[in-house]
Structures are given as C-alpha cells and as structure tokens.
Amino acid sequence: MGWRRAPSAGHRERALESVFTSSPATAGGPIIDFAADESCLAIEGLSLAYGETPALRDLTLRVPRHRVTAFIGPSGCGKSTLLRALNRLHDLNEEVVRRGEIRLEGQDIHAPEVDVAELRRRVGMVFQAPNPFPMSIYDNVAFGLRLQGGLRKRRIDDTVEWALQSAALWEEVKDRLRASAWTLSGGQQQRLVIARTLAVGPEVLLLDEPASALDPISTLKIEELIRNLKSRLSLVLVTHNMQQAARVSDYTAFLQRGELVEYGPTQTLFTNPRLARTENYITGRMT
Amino acid sequence: MRPFLTRRRGEGPWPWLAAGSVALSLSMLAGLLLLLAVGGLGHFWPAEVSEVTPREGAPFAGIPVREERVVGSERRERLYFTGNLDLDGERWRWIPLDAIAALEAPPELVVLERRRWGDFLGHLVALEDGGRRHAGAAAWPALEERLATLETLRDERDHLRDAVVAPLVRRLEQGGDPAAAAELARANARIRELQTAMQGATLVLESVDGRRLEQPLAEVLRAWRPNAMSPPQKLAAWGRGVWRFLSEGPRAANSAGGVWPAIFGTVMMVLLMSVVVTPFGVLAGIYLNEVARQGPFTRLVRIGVRNLAGVPSIVYGVFGLGVFVHGIGGSLDAWFFADSLPSPTFGTGGLLWASLTLALLTLPVVIVATEEGLARVPEHQREGALALGATRMEMLTRVVLPMTVPAMLTGLILAVARAAGEVAPLMLVGVAKLAPQVPVDGEFPFLHLERKFMHLGYHIYDTAFHGDDVQAAMPLVYATALLLVLVILVLNLTAIFLRHHLRARHGVASRA
Ligand SMILES: Nc1ncnc2c1ncn2[C@@H]1O[C@H](COP(=O)(O)OP(=O)(O)OP(=O)(O)O)[C@@H](O)[C@H]1O
Ligand SMILES: [Mg+2]
Secondary structure: OOOOOOOHHHHHHHHHHHHHOOOOOOOOOOOOOOOOHHHHEEEEEEEEEEEEEEEEEEEEEEEOOEEEEEEEEOOOOHHHHHHHOOOOOOHHHHOEEEEEEEEEEOOEEEOOOOOHHHHHOOOOEEEOOOOOOOOOOOHHHHHHHHHHHHOOOOHHHHHHHHEEEEOOHHHHHOOOOOHHHHHHHHHHHHHHHHHHHHOOOOEEEEEEEOOOOOOOOHHHHHHHHHHHOOOOOOOEOOOHHHHHHHOOOOOOEEEEEEEEEEEEEHHHHOOOOOOOHHHHHHOOOOO | OOOOOOOOOOOOOOHHHHHHHHHHHHHHHHHHHHHHHHHHHHHHHOOOOOEEEEEEOOOOEEEEEEEOOOOOOOOEEEEEEEEOOOHOOOOOEEEEHHHHEEEEEEOOOOOEEOOOOEEEEEEEEEEEEEEEEHHHHHHHHHHHHHHHHHHHHHHHHHHHHHHHHHHHHHHHHHHOOOOHHHHHHHHHHHHHHHHHHHHEEEEEEEOOOEEEEEEEEEEEEEEEEHOOOOOOHHHHHHHHHHHHHHOEEEEEOOEOOOHHHHHHHHHHHHHHHHHHHHHHHHHHHHHHHOOOOHHHHHHHHHHHHHHOOOOOOOHHHHHHHHHHHHHHHHHHHHHHOHHHHHOOOOOOOHHHHHHHHHHHHHHHHHHHHHHHHHHHHHHHHHHHHOOOOHHHHHHHHHHHHHHHHHHHHHHHHHHHHHHHHHOOOOHHEEEOOOOOOOOOOOOOOOOOOOOOOOHHHHHHHHHHOOOOHHHHHHHHHHHHHHHHEEEEEEEEHHHHHHHHHHHHOOOOOOOO
C-alpha cells in the first residue's frame, strides 16, 4: 500500500473539524447494547465524510456474534458507507475523512500494526452486483487462498469444494469447475462470490444488498444460505427489502441521514418500533 | 437481428447519413485497394504482344499499356511498351489510333528479359552455341532448354557467392586462417568455372522491322512467347512472376526485380519496434492510471502524451538522428568499435535506431490505449480483489492487468499500423535504397541491428520518384504499395487473433 501519498494529517484534521463540528448527534430512540463478549464488531462514535459531504454522523453500535444484523434505511443514508468502513475499503479514497473507532474482537482496526489485507480476510464483503473475476469458477474461489501463498494444491482443492458446498453451489458447478465464472447465472454468480469470500475463512461477512439484482428464487437461496452461515460466522446484511430483513435477520438497525435512529431485535423493531420515524419507514410512509 | 437499414418512424435522416458515410468510406477503401491490385498485379500477367503496322514508317512490336486523348483534339492515341532500348534508344511509343494501318499478334513473337538494355520484343532467328546452330523452328525449344540450364548454373553461382565466399572473406578479414584461404580459392575457381559455362552461346534476334541483333545468352534471364501461351500457361507464368517479385531482390536501380529485402526489413523493424514499445507504453500507462497520484501533474502529463501523437513524424526522425544515431551510436562506436573507426558501426543509421525511433513515435498510442483499458476495468472488480485480502499490487497483476491485455493489444495494433506505413523518419535513421543483405543471417550474432535495411514504404518512394523510367516503375510501385497494405494487414490480423484468443480465455465479451 501507500502508493498514493495520503494527505497530511493536518489536512485531514481540518476537514474533519469543518464537517463534524455542527454534527447534531441526535441519535434518537433506545439503542440495544451487547456485552463486549457477545459482539464481534464495535463501532464507537464513527463519523465519516466524503470530502465536505458528511455520510455518517457519530455512530455507535455493536454487532452481535453469530447473528444476522440487518442495516435498513432510505437510499443514501449511509448503509454502504458504513459497511465499507468496516473492512477499510475507504482507504483507497483519499477524499474520505473519518473520526471514531471500529473494533474487531476488541482490536482497533485502524491501529498502525493492523495488516489491512489480513483485516479484509477476517471481514469479508459481498457486493450488490455479482463481481466474479474473469477466470474459471475454480480460480475464483481459489483466488483469496492463493494470495496467502504456500498452500498445497490438495489443500486448495479441498477448501474450494468446502466453500462451494457452504455456498450451496457445489452440486451445480462440480462438473464445470474449469468453465469461466461469467457463464454462470446471476444468482449462481452471487453464490460464487460468497463462496470465494468464505474460502478465506472470514469471521464476519458483510453483505451489501446481495440479492437486489436477483430473481425471487435466487433470492430465496441466498437468504437460506445466510441463515445457514450464522452458525459459523457473524453476518451484516444491508437490504432495501423489509420482508427480507424480517425473514433473515435477528437484529435490525435503522439508519437515516447518516445517523443511527433505532436498533433492536428485528421482531421488536418491525412489530413495535419505538419511534414514529422508524414506523413510517417500515410501513412505507414517506417522511 | 434488425435488418440492415430499416428506417423507423421518427429516426429522421441519421441512420441514412451514418450508413451512407460508412458506405462511402468503405467504397473509397475498396477503390484504393482495387486500384493497387489492378495496377500492381496486372504487371505480372504475360500480356499479348502486337505487331503494329503504322500508315507511315516501319512496323514495330509492342505491348499496349493505355490510351489517352491527344490534348486539344478528338483523336486518341495509344501507348505501347516496345522495349529494344539498344536498337531504338526508346522503350515506349505513343501512336495515334488512326495512324495504325494493321494490328496482328503473330504467335512466334518472343519477349526476352535481359540483364542489360531491358526487354527485347521481336523474332528469334537462331541460337548459336560453339559452332552448332539451331535455326527456324528448332531455335525456341533450344532456347528454353538452355535457359533452364543457365538458371541452375546461376543458382549455384549465387549460392557460392553469398553463402560460401562472403563469410569466408569476412573470416579472412578478421585474421589469417590458411584453411579459409584455401577454401576461398576453391570456391572462386568453381565460380569462374560456372561463369565460363554460362558464356558462349549467342542468340540471333531480329526486330519486326528486320534489324538484326546478336545477343549473348548469358545476359538473358527469361524468355516467353505470350501470343502462343494458353491461359493456364499464362496463369502459371503470372504466379511465377508474383513469386519472383516477393522472393527476389531488386535489380536495375530498383526499377525491376523483387522486393524481398524490403518486406523482410519492414517486418523486422515493426517487430523490433513492438518489442520495445509495448513494455514501455504499458508500464507508462499503468503508472499514469494506477500508481501516480491523480492531480494537475498527471493531467499535464496525460495532455502531453496525447499531443506527442500529433508531432510530425519527421521531427521524431530528427530526434532519432541526433540522439540515437549520433549520440548513443557515436558513443558506442567510440567505446566498443574504436578499431574500425572512422567507418561507423552504430554511429550511422540502422535497424536498431529506426526501430527505436518508431517506438518513440508510437509510444503515445500504446500509453493511451493502455490507460483507457485500465479505466474500463470496473471498480467492483478491483474492490472484489481487495475485499479478498489482495494488496494493490496483487489486485493489479491478478485481476486488472489480465482484463486490460486486449486493450493493450489494440494499442499495439494501432502502433503497428502507424509504424509500418511511416517513411519520413526512416530516411534519417537507417533505411537504404538498396541493402540486398537482410539484417538476419547465419553469421554471429545472427541479428545485425546496426545494418541498414530496406523498407517497403521507402522503396515505393524511391521507385516512383528516383528511377529514370517512371513508366516502367509504375506497376512496381502499385504492387509494392499493395504489398505494404497486405503486410500491415497480416501483422494486424496476428494481433487481432491474439486479442480474440485472450478475450475468449478471460471470458470478456469480444468486440473487435
Ligand atoms: N464515493 C463517494 N464520493 C462522494 N460521496 C459519496 C460516495 N459514495 C457515497 N457517497 C454519498 O454518501 C452518502 C451515503 O451513500 P451510501 O452509498 O452509503 O448510501 P446507501 O445507504 O448505501 O444508499 P443505497 O441504499 O442507495 O445503496 C450519499 O449521500 C452518497 O451520495
Ligand atoms: Mg448502498
């Protein structure tokens, strides 16, 4: 890393001040909290801006271990921004200024001793549009493994099969592992991307609207997959589909204009939200 | 698929305009190729020879070339190629159509291709060979037989001269070696033997108006009787003619013979240029697009690169002459070839300097194509790689660059097309009017980068404007131009094939 010179610290600080001093920090309704040993990720007072445009304001929440946590909220409220902050994908963007802390299993992910590549292996990410690489199905899944280097062929074979099985794709592709990944259907591609991410053994899996580009059947498959993966890792799901959030998630966080509005067990939040803003959004009334 | 050119309501004239301009460009291109093909390929066809009897004056034999209106009158006149430079002091003759009394095509008329004086058109009377005389009907078969023998003798002599004697001479120059000297003497003796065997026979020729001529057979390269040839025979002769054009070296100050050294030089230079320009261009593109911090400076560099593509090529030639030939080449000579000074080795134009100059010339094209290819790699592909724990370098080499290879090849295709057709800068940095020795041979180090070379583009320029018989050179100019286009086409098709292959392998949608 470090090819592009980062702006000086002084520059960063000034930008942060100008963006965040006026932050209202009106995080509203009661917010559920998890004990530190129940949560994998802890976000503490996180604010983030793209240059002069604030995207997240003073966000504090913890993501529980081995559960599915859904982030919902209107378009542009900062869900993707938050997700990308969790595995430092913003590092590439020089414009981005950040304040606050994110801890993975108690360790600050921005600490200087943290290896970003290692962090991203521990916190995997699946994007909205399926993005398999232009190579074979096998090579896609083996991609992350080969980056680590020194693995035997046998070991890679086994992991690829295991990952494809975990992503419920093995049966469909086991006879064509050498075919180009771009010959798969959209739903299969998305499961391939999940398999590819699982292959490097993440503790947390971030899913940014993983099913929004898929047909209903593929969507159901992805949802089932998410439920099954819960026993192995913690998942964070961004979705615009209220039913989907209700179906698969255990906890739901509602964001608006870069702020956390309400956070609680999915059941409670959907049936009995504390705030009118939340209720309006869930029931589809414009605010 | 929608049928070509269906006009739908509300689209206005745009589809027609667009299709029309495509059709216009294509037909101009096709017209150009057709012109080159007709003008060039027709030259090798054994054209019929007419015996023309004018109303006044002696009859003559000639091959009709073209007709034109006489300036300021309704009369038309026709140009004949009459050959017989030694008899007439002229090889061409214009004659008004209404001045022709009779036209015939007697089958016994012969055309001889001679080493001196050019072609002879007329009658073969006899072949005299050391006291034996073949006259009348026996003369032609005897001539054909002797020509075949001559050809084998000539081939043996040429082989001895180029592949045996020349290397021996070079060996001797580098240091006395008695074995080489003896070998050289033997080879030279054999060459003299062959020379004598070729001498001796004489042809007795007669022009159609009855003037006699004694012609040593050794100077006759080929003979044919076009009026007596059947179409298949003509076709075979045409094929042989085309093949000779492609495979032989030029003769008679480039106004006859073939262009093989020029083909070889062109291809060699373009390949060398590609080998140099591709890595540099690609690395520069990667640096500008992926490594350098984007800002006013990179923007400035980018603008500069794009504008370099517009600098006149002769300027690159001057730069190449100053920097490569005189600067670097001069220093190389001073350091490594001091004992052969003052005659320069690298300090004069050559294949290497020409390739480098053209690499410089085409660098912007490759850089721009690479940059555009990199910019087209979707952001989510890059993020996908990073999200799996790839470093920026790994992301670049394993995901981004493989996807950019087709774009780089597109850049190379454009570069090749530009370089192969470029003539002006080459005149300063290494092209030669005549360099029959191609820059690759069996002698260490096999590839002679310092040698001057021939180039199809320059050959066209030289043949068309520097010969003394423009009429005779014209068909060769057409043929050479056609060949240059074909060479570029073949080079490009290779790159396109490669690109298609790579795209198929990477599953990227193919679009030429
Ligand atoms: N790269 C960027 N540069 C500048 N501004 C950005 C960038 N990415 C996002 N933004 C802005 O940040 C805000 C939050 O964007 P974000 O993508 O996180 O929203 P989102 O909740 O994911 O929306 P959606 O549901 O439509 O995906 C938006 O106002 C957006 O315009
Ligand atoms: Mg989003």
